[in-house]
Amino acid sequence: MKALTFKQGIHPEYNKELTKDKPLKNAKRPEEVIIPIKQHIGAPLKALVKKGDQVDLGQKIADGDSFVCAPIHASVSGTVKDIRKVTDPGGNTVDAVVIEAADEDTLNSGLDKHESLDELEAGEIRNIIREAGIVGMGGAMFPTHVKVSVPDDKNVDYVILNGAECEPYLTVDHRVMVERPKSIIFGLKALMKASGAPKGIIGIEENKPEAIESMQDAAKNDDNIEVQALETKYPQGGEKMLIEALISREVPAGGLPLDVGVVVNNTSTAAAVADAIRDGKPLYERSISITGRGINSPQNLIYRIGTSIAELVEQAGGLKDSAAKVITGGPMMGAAQKHLNIPTVKGTSGILVLVKDEVEDFEPSPCINCARCVDACPMFLMPTQLVNYAKHDMVEELEEWQVLSCIECGSCSFVCPAKIPLVHHLRLGKAQVMAKKREEN
Amino acid sequence: MNNELIVTSSPHVRSQDSVKKIMWSVVLALLPAVFAAVYFFKARAISVVLTAVVGAVLTEYIFQKVRNKKIAIDDGSAVVTGLLLALTLPPSIPLWTAFFGSVVAIGLGKQVFGGIGQNPFNPALVGRAFLTAAYPVLMTTWTVDGVSTATPLSKMKMDGIATDTWNLFVGQIGGSLGETSALALLLGFAYLLYKGYVNWRIPLAMVGTVFVGTFAFGADPIFHLFGGGLMLGALFMATDMVSSPTTKNGRWIFGLGAGLLVVVIRLWGGYPEGVMYSILLMNTAVPLIDRYTRPRSLGEVK
Ligand code: SF4
Numbered sequence: 001m002k003a004l005t006f007k008q009g010i011h012p013e014y015n016k017e018l019t020k021d022k023p024l025k026n027a028k029r030p031e032e033v034i035i036p037i038k039q040h041i042g043a044p045l046k047a048l049v050k051k052g053d054q055v056d057l058g059q060k061i062a063d064g065d066s067f068v069c070a071p072i073h074a075s076v077s078g079t080v081k082d083i084r085k086v087t088d089p090g091g092n093t094v095d096a097v098v099i100e101a102a103d104e105d106t107l108n109s110g111l112d113k114h115e116s117l118d119e120l121e122a123g124e125i126r127n128i129i130r131e132a133g134i135v136g137m138g139g140a141m142f143p144t145h146v147k148v149s150v151p152d153d154k155n156v157d158y159v160i161l162n163g164a165e166c167e168p169y170l171t172v173d174h175r176v177m178v179e180r181p182k183s184i185i186f187g188l189k190a191l192m193k194a195s196g197a198p199k200g201i202i203g204i205e206e207n208k209p210e211a212i213e214s215m216q217d218a219a220k221n222d223d224n225i226e227v228q229a230l231e232t233k234y235p236q237g238g239e240k241m242l243i244e245a246l247i248s249r250e251v252p253a254g255g256l257p258l259d260v261g262v263v264v265n266n267t268s269t270a271a272a273v274a275d276a277i278r279d280g281k282p283l284y285e286r287s288i289s290i291t292g293r294g295i296n297s298p299q300n301l302i303y304r305i306g307t308s309i310a311e312l313v314e315q316a317g318g319l320k321d322s323a324a325k326v327i328t329g330g331p332m333m334g335a336a337q338k339h340l341n342i343p344t345v346k347g348t349s350g351i352l353v354l355v356k357d358e359v360e361d362f363e364p365s366p367c368i369n370c371a372r373c374v375d376a377c378p379m380f381l382m383p384t385q386l387v388n389y390a391k392h393d394m395v396e397e398l399e400e401w402q403v404l405s406c407i408e409c410g411s412c413s414f415v416c417p418a419k420i421p422l423v424h425h426l427r428l429g430k431a432q433v434m435a436k437k438r439e440e441n
Numbered sequence: 442m443n444n445e446l447i448v449t450s451s452p453h454v455r456s457q458d459s460v461k462k463i464m465w466s467v468v469l470a471l472l473p474a475v476f477a478a479v480y481f482f483k484a485r486a487i488s489v490v491l492t493a494v495v496g497a498v499l500t501e502y503i504f505q506k507v508r509n510k511k512i513a514i515d516d517g518s519a520v521v522t523g524l525l526l527a528l529t530l531p532p533s534i535p536l537w538t539a540f541f542g543s544v545v546a547i548g549l550g551k552q553v554f555g556g557i558g559q560n561p562f563n564p565a566l567v568g569r570a571f572l573t574a575a576y577p578v579l580m581t582t583w584t585v586d587g588v589s590t591a592t593p594l595s596k597m598k599m600d601g602i603a604t605d606t607w608n609l610f611v612g613q614i615g616g617s618l619g620e621t622s623a624l625a626l627l628l629g630f631a632y633l634l635y636k637g638y639v640n641w642r643i644p645l646a647m648v649g650t651v652f653v654g655t656f657a658f659g660a661d662p663i664f665h666l667f668g669g670g671l672m673l674g675a676l677f678m679a680t681d682m683v684s685s686p687t688t689k690n691g692r693w694i695f696g697l698g699a700g701l702l703v704v705v706i707r708l709w710g711g712y713p714e715g716v717m718y719s720i721l722l723m724n725t726a727v728p729l730i731d732r733y734t735r736p737r738s739l740g741e742v743k
Pocket residue numbers: 376377378379380381383405406407408409410411412413422423426
């Protein structure tokens with residue numbers, strides 16, 4: 001099988017060997033969870049419980065009226081101790097439900113169990129996905145039921161599952177693909193049925209041969225599902241890069257994959273969809289890689305959402321003395337955390353701990369116009385020029401030179417020999433253009 | 442763990458490349474040409490090269506000191522300029538002239554624009570252009586083994602005498618320090634290519650255009666490729682990152698334009714050479730070239 005790919009991009013060190021062969025195991029059940037009640041891109045939710053309430057595992061504790069939102073469920077049975085403001089891994093201040101765990105869990109989600117997809121209509125599947133609170137688990141946390149709700153004037157012919165896992169260090173999707181391939185295929189079929197797509201493709205980077213083999217084996221009886229190897233290159237897992245690599249279509253600027261007949265989901269998301277349909281299990285737990293040279297015993301765990309990062313770090317043997325930076329997510333797009341007292345959310349796929357030597361202090365020097373950033377950008381932008389415009393508040397030029405297409409993948413900053421924090425400036429540039437657009441409307 | 446966690450924005454890992462690494466690799470890549478110069482011109486070459494490099498680094502230091510900037514002479518960029526300038530000079534040049542050329546190259550060519558990354562022109566070429574204008578005689582006196590000779594290009598231009606092709610390629614011809622051996626220059630360039638520190642589109646377009654252009658107008662293309670400063674200019678000066686385009690198409694256009702200018706100057710102009718002016722002229726067009734060759738971004742409807 002010839003590995004496919006997109007144009008440009010970079011080759012960071014992958015560092016997956018730290019955890020790639022460590023099977024998923026259940027994290028210790030936490031004594032307390034702090035569950036932020038906004039874990040999706042979209043409208044805010046209202047809490048359905050109050051202090052003192054008894055809740056069951058899987059019980060819905062927050063929901064909203066808007067179409068673009070995803071409910072939240074209790075990740076343990078227990079007592080609501082408090083509802084208070086916390087800082088989530090993305091740095092936002094959000095309301096959170098604090099639950100003190102009871103001795104035992106009783107699953108009570110109100111979701112039915114379905115052995116097969118045949119008994120379900122597309123709309124019913126979408127409803128289950130919504131009620132189970134499923135969002136994109138690669139990190140973006142966009143509500144999945146919205147993704148598969150195809151407007152009447154659009155036609156979808158592919159559901160693409162992202163098994164690229166192009167972020168260095170992370171091995172979550174890898175483990176799920178190796179250990180739960182049948183669930184992923186079941187979830188994929190559900191997503192295909194929900195969106196009306198006749199075909200499914202699972203794209204996996206070549207550096208995960210076990211995952212490719214495992215998925216191929218699970219899909220061998222399905223003619224309409226294809227497992228495709230992808231070149232190991234960052235950001236291969238970017239939605240637009242995947243679509244470009246797998247079916248040579250180009251998502252229009254400002255548009256969605258839907259505009260080119262595609263729905264893209266993460267492999268772990270597909271597995272969560274299967275859990276919801278077959279086991280009536282909403283998204284209250286997920287897998288994570290706790291990794292990096294700054295952690296004592298790197299591993300892959302399945303944890304209850306709302307478990308604090310401190311607790312997960314503890315279960316992975318704790319931080320080494322040399323630990324210098326703790327990142328939620330991967331090293332390219334993840335967020336550095338000030339402290340460990342942060343709750344996990346549905347999109348937390350990794351905790352990466354870097355040691356001092358790896359956290360050089362990158363003092364920027366002037367741009368030498370080397371064009372490495374231009375040659376790396378998977379969106380074919382000109383980061384060096386855009387940053388120049390951003391620094392000089394040249395909003396019109398920023399817009400004309402397509403700053404809004406920047407996916408903040410970090411490839412440009414990665415290659416820059418002058419160590420200029422390009423992405424940081426690009427974010428500011430994007431904000432300038434957005435502000436101008438808001439003003440105009 | 443008793444220390445504070447570090448918080449910066451993503452990405453949290455960076456490639457190993459740095460400006461310093463790139464610049465010192467260019468220095469390394471120029472060494473074969475320097476050795477060739479020493480082989481052909483002996484101790485004289487060593488003194489000219491050292492003088493030019495010391496002049497460049499010293500000027501850089503003084504500017505940074507006076508302007509209270511961080512002293513960054515160890516980034517290697519001034520060494521590159523000094524070396525490049527030296528390679529464009531005739532071996533017989535008085536040392537003070539070489540020194541002065543370096544002062545101008547760094548001072549006027551780079552520091553007045555704000556230092557590294559800001560210069561619109563290749564600093565070494567600015568230095569050389571200045572010397573050519575100020576000391577035309579010193580800059581066109583060529584000596585081999587104590588005997589005054591002309592460069593192959595001027596011999597051809599002025600007297601219609603051709604030089605043997607093999608000698609042109611390997612060396613042993615009249616000319617500036619770095620013009621003598623195309624082989625040495627190509628060797629260094631190959632190293633930079635391997636490291637990924639240089640782009641190949643500009644030199645390919647430039648050399649290709651000169652080849653096709655001179656051939657089309659009935660001149661000897663091989664001779665124009667290797668006799669004179671084309672190789673040095675195309676491989677190491679037109680490719681100067683700071684003063685060349687950042688887009689792929691822009692690089693083709695830059696090389697093509699510079700090549701055309703060389704052909705025009707050499708075949709119809711008053712100078713036997715022309716590489717220097719061609720590159721300097723194209724340098725002025727870089728912002729424009731970049732603007733008009735911006736690639737279509739993914740999904741953009743232009
Ligand atoms: S400009 Fe944006 S999309 Fe392009 S490499 Fe940089 S972060 Fe990625």
